[in-house]
Amino acid sequence: MAAYPIFLVEDNPDEETLTLRALEKNNLRNEVIIAHDGAQALDFFFGPGKDPGGDGYPLPQVVLLDLKLPKVDGLEVLRRLRADTRTRLLPVVILTSSSEEKDIIEGYGLGANSYIRKPVDFGQFVEAVRQLGLYWLLLNEPPPPIRRVT
Amino acid sequence: MVFAAVGAFFSYQNRSKEQADAASVAHTHRGIETLDTLLTDLIDAETGERGFLLTGRNSYLQPYTAALSHLNSDFDLVRELTADNSGQQRKLDRMKSLIATELVGMRNSIAIRRKQKSFNGPANSPIGAERQRMDRIRSLIAQMRKEEEGLLQQRLEAASSDSRKTRFVILSGNLLGLLLLGAAGFLIHGEMNRCRIIERDLRVSEDRFKGILESAPDAIVIVNRAGRIAHVNSQTEKMFGYARTALLGKPVEMLMPEGVRHAHEDHRAGYFSNPQSRPMGMGMELRGMRQDGTEFPLEISLGQVETNEGKLVCAAVRDITMRVQMEQEIKIRNAQLEAANKELEAFCYSVSHDLRAPLRSIDGFSQALIEDQADRIDAPGKAHLERIRAATRRMGELIDDLLSLSRVTRAEISRKPTNLSEMAGSIAAELRRQQPEREVEFVVAPGLTANADPRLMRIVLENLLGNSWKFTSKREHAHVEFGRTEENGSSAFFVRDNGAGFDPAYSGRLFGAFQRLHPSSEFPGTGIGLATVQRIIHRHGGKVWGEGQVEGGATFYFRL
Numbered sequence: 139m140a141a142y143p144i145f146l147v148e149d150n151p152d153e154e155t156l157t158l159r160a161l162e163k164n165n166l167r168n169e170v171i172i173a174h175d176g177a178q179a180l181d182f183f184f185g186p187g188k189d190p191g192g193d194g195y196p197l198p199q200v201v202l203l204d205l206k207l208p209k210v211d212g213l214e215v216l217r218r219l220r221a222d223t224r225t226r227l228l229p230v231v232i233l234t235s236s237s238e239e240k241d242i243i244e245g246y247g248l249g250a251n252s253y254i255r256k257p258v259d260f261g262q263f264v265e266a267v268r269q270l271g272l273y274w275l276l277l278n279e280p281p282p283p284i285r286r287v288t
Numbered sequence: 289m290v291f292a293a294v295g296a297f298f299s300y301q302n303r304s305k306e307q308a309d310a311a312s313v314a315h316t317h318r319g320i321e322t323l324d325t326l327l328t329d330l331i332d333a334e335t336g337e338r339g340f341l342l343t344g345r346n347s348y349l350q351p352y353t354a355a356l357s358h359l360n361s362d363f364d365l366v367r368e369l370t371a372d373n374s375g376q377q378r379k380l381d382r383m384k385s386l387i388a389t390e391l392v393g394m395r396n397s398i399a400i401r402r403k404q405k406s407f408n409g410p411a412n413s414p415i416g417a418e419r420q421r422m423d424r425i426r427s428l429i430a431q432m433r434k435e436e437e438g439l440l441q442q443r444l445e446a447a448s449s450d451s452r453k454t455r456f457v458i459l460s461g462n463l464l465g466l467l468l469l470g471a472a473g474f475l476i477h478g479e480m481n482r483c484r485i486i487e488r489d490l491r492v493s494e495d496r497f498k499g500i501l502e503s504a505p506d507a508i509v510i511v512n513r514a515g516r517i518a519h520v521n522s523q524t525e526k527m528f529g530y531a532r533t534a535l536l537g538k539p540v541e542m543l544m545p546e547g548v549r550h551a552h553e554d555h556r557a558g559y560f561s562n563p564q565s566r567p568m569g570m571g572m573e574l575r576g577m578r579q580d581g582t583e584f585p586l587e588i589s590l591g592q593v594e595t596n597e598g599k600l601v602c603a604a605v606r607d608i609t610m611r612v613q614m615e616q617e618i619k620i621r622n623a624q625l626e627a628a629n630k631e632l633e634a635f636c637y638s639v640s641h642d643l644r645a646p647l648r649s650i651d652g653f654s655q656a657l658i659e660d661q662a663d664r665i666d667a668p669g670k671a672h673l674e675r676i677r678a679a680t681r682r683m684g685e686l687i688d689d690l691l692s693l694s695r696v697t698r699a700e701i702s703r704k705p706t707n708l709s710e711m712a713g714s715i716a717a718e719l720r721r722q723q724p725e726r727e728v729e730f731v732v733a734p735g736l737t738a739n740a741d742p743r744l745m746r747i748v749l750e751n752l753l754g755n756s757w758k759f760t761s762k763r764e765h766a767h768v769e770f771g772r773t774e775e776n777g778s779s780a781f782f783v784r785d786n787g788a789g790f791d792p793a794y795s796g797r798l799f800g801a802f803q804r805l806h807p808s809s810e811f812p813g814t815g816i817g818l819a820t821v822q823r824i825i826h827r828h829g830g831k832v833w834g835e836g837q838v839e840g841g842a843t844f845y846f847r848l
Binding site for chain 1: 636640649653655680683688
């Protein structure tokens with residue numbers, strides 16, 4: 139099965155389109171899984187029958203997480219990811235409009251690996267995504283999957 | 289009084305002396321009298337005898353016998369009266385024998401005559417011897433008389449001098465007494481005056497005391513050791529709704545709600561044993577109870593006062609119902625303010641997320657259009673789209689700036705000693721890093737510190753230095769300086785550059801939000817930077833102003 143280098147959690151369809159466009163511009167599009175809200179995201183990882191990191195359920199190389207999400211918001215998703223040993227080390231990049239300090243603090247506090255503020259300017263956004271991709275997919279060493287002792 | 293006693297004593301003494309003197313004078317008088325009487329007796333006897341001798345008539349014997357009957361007693365009396373004078377006594381002795389002889393002679397003569405029928409004349413002439421004896425007796429009596437008279441004189445003189453002395457003593461004593469009485473009277477008068485003055489002063493001071501009590505803005509309750517109300521003023525009457533008469537003498541606990549009365553009695557005892565001027569019941573909510581039973585919150589301060597009734601405790605009582613109400617209101621207002629602030633924060637948060645997303649869409653899809661439909665959109669079309677993109681970008685900047693301005697307004701200031709030189713240096717370095725191609729000379733005066741909020745100061749310096757950086761972009765040799773200047777005895781920090789400057793005619797608009805003195809085509813910017821700087825400086829209680837010349841650079845001063 140193909141690995142999922144990027145897991146994108148984004149509720150806004152415009153944002154989704156533009157993010158994918160930016161990824162595409164950087165040749166990273168075909169390795170993306172999308173969840174449209176926090177519940178979907180959690181379901182992908184912890185839904186019935188799922189076994190994140192197990193056979194058939196490879197972990198993404200990086201999660202791009204928006205904060206304002208319906209049903210379950212981004213920080214809660216982050217909390218849940220960090221709470222489970224199987225997903226605890228999963229690299230999560232918060233990609234959001236907000237540069238409110240308290241969001242940044244909370245994000246890092248809950249264990250986000252990185253915090254990026256989406257620029258309004260699309261050109262800048264594309265550049266940011268390029269750097270993201272370069273870093274997390276190529277440069278960064280992902281954590282080894284947690285092998286369950288059976 | 290002593291003088292009077294002494295005077296009286298002396299008077300008494302002298303009186304007795306006087307009496308004694310009078311007695312002795314009388315004594316002497318009597319002595320003289322009796323001597324005369326004695327002589328008279330003898331003469332009478334003699335006369336009687338002679339008469340009888342001559343006439344032989346018994347009638348002449350009457351004076352003789354009469355005299356004789358007195359003679360002895362008179363003689364004894366004289367003896368008695370001159371008993372204290374030995375000289376006189378001796379004379380009396382002599383006289384006695386003479387008288388005795390004389391009497392014998394007379395008796396004999398009479399006896400003889402009785403026998404005879406007529407007087408034959410002195411046969412033996414006892415008359416001659418008789419005469420001699422009589423003369424001697426007379427002379428003795430005369431001597432004694434003289435003696436007595438002398439004594440009398442003496443005694444009279446003594447008496448008179450005594451009497452004079454007495455009079456003098458009495459007079460002087462009395463005079464002295466009078467003087468003393470006068471003096472005493474004067475003193476008493478003085479004392480009474482003093483008393484009156486003291487009384488008057490006391491009354492004045494009591495009036496003053498009462499006046500102060502009555503004029504006090506708070507209710508005053510003065511309590512004695514037994515916890516009874518000793519004094520109140522009219523404010524107390526008004527505050528608690530009792531007439532003074534209903535309060536005086538009653539236990540002070542009547543002014544409190546029943547529940548606390550017992551505890552107060554204990555506290556009272558404690559206070560008297562260690563009295564200090566202090567507010568009562570620190571930290572406790574004190575309540576008073578009015579006559580109609582309603583309770584109200586109080587503030588009480590205690591102190592001691594010394595009056596002529598002993599040590600008393602003076603309580604200044606303030607009805608703080610109003611104050612408590614106001615405090616409540618303040619609490620409510622504060623809560624409202626907090627709520628408003630929270631709402632504002634939520635708003636800002638929402639703005640920072642929600643407004644930007646659509647902007648991104650606009651910009652992104654415009655760009656997509658330009659890229660994807662490049663062949664189907666002509667140049668003007670593309671230009672339009674570019675302008676759309678520019679506008680959205682600008683809106684993004686505006687939102688960011690507004691957000692940061694509102695953050696600055698909301699932020700709590702925590703002042704600490706802040707090293708502004710270091711801060712300026714790091715900002716300068718950052719600017720250089722962002723645009724390494726630019727040649728800018730940065731001069732930062734070392735060691736400049738201020739007591740300010742470091743984060744907010746960073747925003748100030750970022751804005752001011754950023755502006756300088758921006759507006760010197762057209763200079764070949766840009767020069768930006770940060771330092772401190774002394775002017776008219778007060779110091780201010782400044783950021784100076786040799787950039788585009790501004791027209792001083794418009795300096796009033798420098799700090800207006802979104803006010804710009806240059807078109808964005810020349811120098812980008814939203815016009816919020818200086819407004820933010822001013823907001824921050826004002827929140828520090830300081831002042832900021834700018835000087836500039838068109839193309840002559842600008843200097844911005846601020847004082848915290």
